[in-house]
Amino acid sequence: MNATTVDEGMGVIHRLATRKAMVRLIPLMCAIYFLSFIDRTNVALAKTALAADLGISAAAYGLGAGIFFIGYALLEVPSNLATHRVGPRRWIARIAVSWGVLSTAMMFVQGEWSFYILRVLLGVAEAGLFPALMYMVTLWFAPKDRAVAVGWIYTAPSVALIIGNPLGAALMQLGGVGGLHGWQWMFLLEGVPTIVAGIVIYFKLPDRPTSVRWLTAQEAQALETHAVVNVHGHAERFSTDWLAAIKRRTTILISLIYFLNQVAFVGLYFFTPAIVGQMHVTSPLLVGLLSSSVGFGFLVGVLALPRIHRRVSNDCAFLGSLTAGLVVSGCAFIATGNQTVQIILLGATGFFAGGILPSYWAVAMKRLQGVQAAAGLAFINTVGLLGGFAGPYLFGLTETLSKRSDSGFNVIVAASVIGLCLVPLLARAIRAEERPGAGHGAAAHLKTSKADSPG
Template identity: 65%
Template sequence: MSMERPRAGQDEAHRLATLKAMQRLLPLMCAIYFLSFIDRTNVGMAKSALQHQLGIGPETYGLGAGIFFWGYALLEVPSNLMTYRVGPRTWIARIAITWGALSAAMMFVQGDWSFIALRVLLGIAEAGLFPALMYVTTLWFAQKDRSVAVGWIYTAPSMGLIVGSILGGALLQLDGLLGLAGWQWMFLLEGLPTIVLGVILFFVFPDRPKAASWLTPGEADVLESYAAGGASPHHVKGAWLTALKQPTTLLMGLVYFFNQVGFVGLYFFAPAMVGQMHASSPFIVGLLSSSVGFGFLLGILILPRIHRHVSNDFVFLAVLTAGFAISAAVFMVIPTPAVRIALFVITAFFGGGILPIYWAVSMKRLHGVQAASGLAMINTIGLLGGFAGPYIFGLVEKSTGTSLSAFGVIVVTAVIGLALIPLLARAFHANAHAFPAVEKPA
């Protein structure tokens, strides 16, 4: 019994220190990710104005909306290496300040080429933000606490879609104030807070527990000790290549890719779709478009909790993917606006709520340096789906004359993703010896 008491006391000290760290860090981490989603998706609210005032057609809009993900994907790994080298505080602040400035600079768009160029630069500036936030969780939190931290961080993009749509609709109504168009006010007033938060982060966000003035030395020591306890040694030279060579990595990346084609396309084109339902004002367009973010939020709050009680990961993935396809198909056959708004919620519930499940399934079977390389590859493939989705949605709108028909893209890509899931399950089972699932602690 004498050996148990010190350990129990250490566990309690760690629990209290973790709670303090979460209360201090997670609001800042959620805030910066929240603003990033507002700044990357606000072009959706500006789509109609850009088309009518600057002549930016749906296919160019789709290209510009999606091309953000090219720079983001290609520079994600180098950017995260910089996070490691210079520290999260400096690098996340740099990301925020540069992307906030570029988001505000969107007010100077003059036509197709300036629109596309600024979207490329915005993706380059923001590259590495999400991996940097994940890296921070490994420095501060034990393995058992990371899912809680990541869950809270994932609420930020869903809230960004909700608040961003409503706020964007309100700012568009400033049209003509001081000679600026409503979309110019929106880009300016949504970019500036990101710059301010970046400056704040530089001064208040500690790199690691021992740099936090609000922790005692004992609290910092116990946090770093438990966080390091989840790390795996990297013994084998070239071990990071192992995950990249596995079919499981490619197949999971492809399943994620096809999800992102449909889901990213949906949230970039939702305001245009609502506008084509004859919404009466930009504010109403924004309010109704927020239904996508609301469905996303419900999905990430509910589905991971159900997943805890599911024995077969791949059946669960298949059910959610089928729900994504079916809700989109129902949208296409029921023209009633009220029903379609409800189907925005349901479709986003499945399409967005499945995202934490992808990472939970992958992280269960990838460890140490293999996890670093494998998860980065899966995310990079998915980000390319984020480029393809808006571009394909734009092409469909151009050819059909309505963005609402792009729900057919969701149906097709979800069905392809559904067809890949049995192959993914087979690949995971075949490679179980290389990537055994992590067992829950007793």
């Protein structure tokens, strides 16, 4: 048997193992991320009720919605280093149970300060979840499969945006039952399932390919071998110096671009119900249904765009084109007064702002390995979370000043234009890393990246 035949056989084994891993892991990862997104964003539906029942203003709501990301961001890197140390299964289960408890406790909010405190604690509890999922992707999937794997994971928040708003609106109709407000029922009935899911994760989510029985020894070895990025001449990528990953120019620039994306996208989905509500839509259920347009656009984006990315040779050109699309959709929303067109443009904005996310992570994962992946991916998410704080806060300020929720689209356009300007700098940094003799990217790695990358 010659070497070519052996390589082809190993390729078949790896493809089969990858399909098995996708089927076994992705549903669990999607489920836990879906619940986290429901618990994180259901406060958007409670905005009006919190103002009426507790006197929480639009600016206070924007601060409370965004302050969640401060506690989250501060603990992202330490949390993901703990993921590397104790294993994803235990750590993700711990995260889910603790944030489920605190999400349920949101039903006891009494005013602005208790609102702020519980939102901060919720962020602290959830810190590290998403980068832990991304770290798992680096352990299980080859670089060429990661954008698709991450795209599948991102279907969770997109579906949450589609069904979460109508579901939350329906639960709020329970107001008066048992002497509770509708928003209290929503927090209770959407928080408890997360606690249950955390327990299931502890028993069902494996850490590595070699720790499961549903893979043969050959399949497990194939997954672990292909998941390792070719770092010939780049020992620093296997270094235990996790700070080196954070200092890398590509990591910093991806973080900044992701920050600006999150300013736009997080602000959008926290304020979409309010934007729809100002269109003279009075039914809470109809507000929830129309608000799901952002989720539909998001879902189409994360399913379609990673597959397109695999066929594009230039990562940064792809990122730039999607960011430009976001600028166009934002400007179009501002320019039109037709409410039907605006609902469609909410979906288009979700398509570009959300659909681009798997590509950010695929580009970052190519340059990070081992503990550096744990630290670098957590750092990128930390910076993005700061954008998640800034976005709702800026949307709240613009609404307070203009008296219109849709004025937040000016924030979307401004953040996207700045992000578009940073994409060429990222392209230059990537070329510098890939330049032979540059220390971060020999020709051998460049060839491997092009062969294995999703772009």
